[in-house]
Amino acid sequence: MPAAMLGFFRRAALILLPLALLLGMNGAPRVLAEPPDDEVHAEVFRDRPKPDEDSDSRKSDKKADKSRDADSPDDDADDKQSDDADAKEDDHEEADAKPVVTHGTVTIDGKEIAYKATAGKIVMKTDEGEPKAHVFFIAYTKEVSPQRDGGKKGEKRKRQADADDDSEAEEEDGMARDDRAAANERRRRPVTFCFNGGPGSSSVWLHLGMLGPRRVKLDSDARTLPPPHELVPNEYSLLDVTDLVFIDPVSTGFSRPAKGEDKRQFHGYDEDLRSVGQFIHDYATQYGRWDSPKFLIGESYGGLRAAGLSGELQERYHMYLNGIVLVSAVVDFQTLVAAGNNDVSYALFLPSYATTAWYHKALADDLQRLSVEEIAQQAKEFALGPYLRALSAGDSLGADERKEIVERMAELTGLSPAYVEAANLRVPMYRFGKELLRQRGLVVGRFDSRYANFALDRVGDSTDYDPSAAAVFGAFTSALNDYVRNTLNVKEEQVYEILTDRVHPWDYSEFANRFVNASSSLREAMVKNPYLKVFAACGYYDLATPAAAMEHTRDHLHLPKELRKNFVADYYEAGHMMYAHEPSLEKLRQDLLEFYESALEPLESRE
Numbered sequence: 001m002p003a004a005m006l007g008f009f010r011r012a013a014l015i016l017l018p019l020a021l022l023l024g025m026n027g028a029p030r031v032l033a034e035p036p037d038d039e040v041h042a043e044v045f046r047d048r049p050k051p052d053e054d055s056d057s058r059k060s061d062k063k064a065d066k067s068r069d070a071d072s073p074d075d076d077a078d079d080k081q082s083d084d085a086d087a088k089e090d091d092h093e094e095a096d097a098k099p100v101v102t103h104g105t106v107t108i109d110g111k112e113i114a115y116k117a118t119a120g121k122i123v124m125k126t127d128e129g130e131p132k133a134h135v136f137f138i139a140y141t142k143e144v145s146p147q148r149d150g151g152k153k154g155e156k157r158k159r160q161a162d163a164d165d166d167s168e169a170e171e172e173d174g175m176a177r178d179d180r181a182a183a184n185e186r187r188r189r190p191v192t193f194c195f196n197g198g199p200g201s202s203s204v205w206l207h208l209g210m211l212g213p214r215r216v217k218l219d220s221d222a223r224t225l226p227p228p229h230e231l232v233p234n235e236y237s238l239l240d241v242t243d244l245v246f247i248d249p250v251s252t253g254f255s256r257p258a259k260g261e262d263k264r265q266f267h268g269y270d271e272d273l274r275s276v277g278q279f280i281h282d283y284a285t286q287y288g289r290w291d292s293p294k295f296l297i298g299e300s301y302g303g304l305r306a307a308g309l310s311g312e313l314q315e316r317y318h319m320y321l322n323g324i325v326l327v328s329a330v331v332d333f334q335t336l337v338a339a340g341n342n343d344v345s346y347a348l349f350l351p352s353y354a355t356t357a358w359y360h361k362a363l364a365d366d367l368q369r370l371s372v373e374e375i376a377q378q379a380k381e382f383a384l385g386p387y388l389r390a391l392s393a394g395d396s397l398g399a400d401e402r403k404e405i406v407e408r409m410a411e412l413t414g415l416s417p418a419y420v421e422a423a424n425l426r427v428p429m430y431r432f433g434k435e436l437l438r439q440r441g442l443v444v445g446r447f448d449s450r451y452a453n454f455a456l457d458r459v460g461d462s463t464d465y466d467p468s469a470a471a472v473f474g475a476f477t478s479a480l481n482d483y484v485r486n487t488l489n490v491k492e493e494q495v496y497e498i499l500t501d502r503v504h505p506w507d508y509s510e511f512a513n514r515f516v517n518a519s520s521s522l523r524e525a526m527v528k529n530p531y532l533k534v535f536a537a538c539g540y541y542d543l544a545t546p547a548a549a550m551e552h553t554r555d556h557l558h559l560p561k562e563l564r565k566n567f568v569a570d571y572y573e574a575g576h577m578m579y580a581h582e583p584s585l586e587k588l589r590q591d592l593l594e595f596y597e598s599a600l601e602p603l604e605s606r607e
Contacts, residue, residue, distance in 0.1 A: 106213035108240045114143040119488045136254035141243040190242040190293040197301025200503040202253035203246040204480045210579035216479045220582045222450035224471040229479040236589040268507025277312040293322040303329020311521035323599035326536040328576040334515040335549035338428040343391035347383045352546040354379035356449035357414030433463040448575025449541040523557045533599040536569040539578040
């Protein structure tokens with residue numbers, strides 16, 4: 001189409017579009033009321049133009065009017081300039097979509113693994129083909145090389161080549177077969193999609209803490225290391241058994257909504273499942289992984305996302321999963337919200353209070369002589385038995401029984417009986433973290449209660465900050481920025497959002513008047529796909545998503561008896577990021593090797 005004609009249509013669109021938005025079908029002006037205070041109804045107003053968008057639209061209208069009224073040769077120049085600007089924007093989006101490929105090696109279990117790293121953005125599009133988001137990812141795929149004149153087949157080909165020139169055709173056929181075999185092996189290799197939680201977190205923690213070929217070096221004894229970071233080869237990576245794709249949901253990492261798109265369409269429980277689910281679909285399509293066994297690994301809120309995705313992928317795309325790994329995850333918010341009359345949450349936190357007090361040597365000698373497994377078991381039996389019954393009794397609890405509960409709770413948690421009594425038997429984490437080591441002037445960490453650091457004041461009733469977060473956030477942030485830009489060669493000027501609040505408010509409107517809970521999605525996916533296996537990794541010192549909370553979720557999935565063996569859990573002597581403790585990271589790898597083998601066993605028996 002000639003530039004002048006294209007410019008005419010563009011100017012006409014700029015004039016007619018505001019009129020179409022202003023006028024309804026009957027020609028009357030449409031009035032937009034102010035949004036209600038209730039965030040549940042916020043999505044009704046998602047299409048409301050933003051002030052800066054209105055301003056840009058008016059400027060465009062004025063420019064179009066001026067160009068239309070001025071009968072001069074400058075029209076063609078303006079059209080050409082506009083076309084060039086559009087082409088430049090298209091080139092920029094095309095550059096965003098083009099990934100950067102690098103290569104590396106890592107030694108795992110004594111074997112050198114060669115891999116290809118692909119870092120870039122997938123342009124997520126609407127059904128009409130319009131861009132709606134640019135989703136950043138980093139994928140590691142094991143290099144699978146075809147045999148070239150190797151082994152008996154190669155020797156045979158070589159002898160034939162020396163004896164007869166006609167063997168060139170046979171040699172080429174053999175190489176083609178090798179290429180097809182290598183491609184088939186790549187296609188059938190498991191692929192694991194990995195993400196963290198937040199909401200608002202990038203995938204940096206699983207990437208550089210647990211799974212990628214390089215990891216941030218941390219102190220296994222929960223001591224803060226001086227900046228800057230140090231990256232070391234990750235001998236505990238899973239690259240020897242599965243390819244890995246790390247996803248940064250929209251507004252985290254380098255992922256952003258497309259120009260003109262409302263970010264709220266990505267920021268909510270349902271919205272997040274749709275966008276991350278579409279990314280997984282698009283990646284599998286563009287990189288030829290539909291024929292691969294598929295796994296999800298989600299940490300923290302990523303567990304809620306993984307549970308929801310098990311249903312979203314299955315129902316929307318008929319994509320069935322082989323396995324899900326839940327790392328320090330939450331699936332049911334009722335297990336975490338220790339407030340009001342939600343007594344079950346107080347009970348589920350108590351075993352982690354006991355292990356934390358044991359770690360900091362705040363218990364009596366007889367309890368300190370126990371192992372962490374033993375103290376956790378004693379605390380769990382008390383928490384889910386006498387303690388939970390006492391909480392459920394409320395004000396009807398008898399005085400003698402209440403005294404027994406107060407004393408036993410104090411023994412197991414390291415808190416004083418007077419404090420337990422004053423708290424009415426209910427101590428939320430933010431108060432426990434402040435009170436346990438108050439006399440030492442320390443607060444304990446939420447993500448990892450092994451960490452303790454100086455309190456900002458000694459009189460408050462809640463923790464001032466999280467020492468475990470302060471100890472690791474800086475290291476992971478500097479490591480990621482250095483690694484992505486200087487090793488993976490990603491040339492990106494915008495901020496890599498490690499953990500951002502730009503996703504808030506997060507829309508939970510589906511769960512109005514009830515706790516957020518993805519258990520039903522997970523249960524339905526496991527019933528419809530009886531080969532789906534789930535593994536949960538839980539830290540003894542996790543005060544963000546306690547181990548007992550995940551146990552409660554597992555035991556309340558109400559799975560058929562035959563499927564209960566498909567959901568297994570294990571425990572680690574560390575916190576939320578158990579991979580920060582190297583012995584736990586080593587154990588976690590071994591547990592996951594067994595899990596992947598179990599999940600893939602039906603495929604192997606089929607062959």
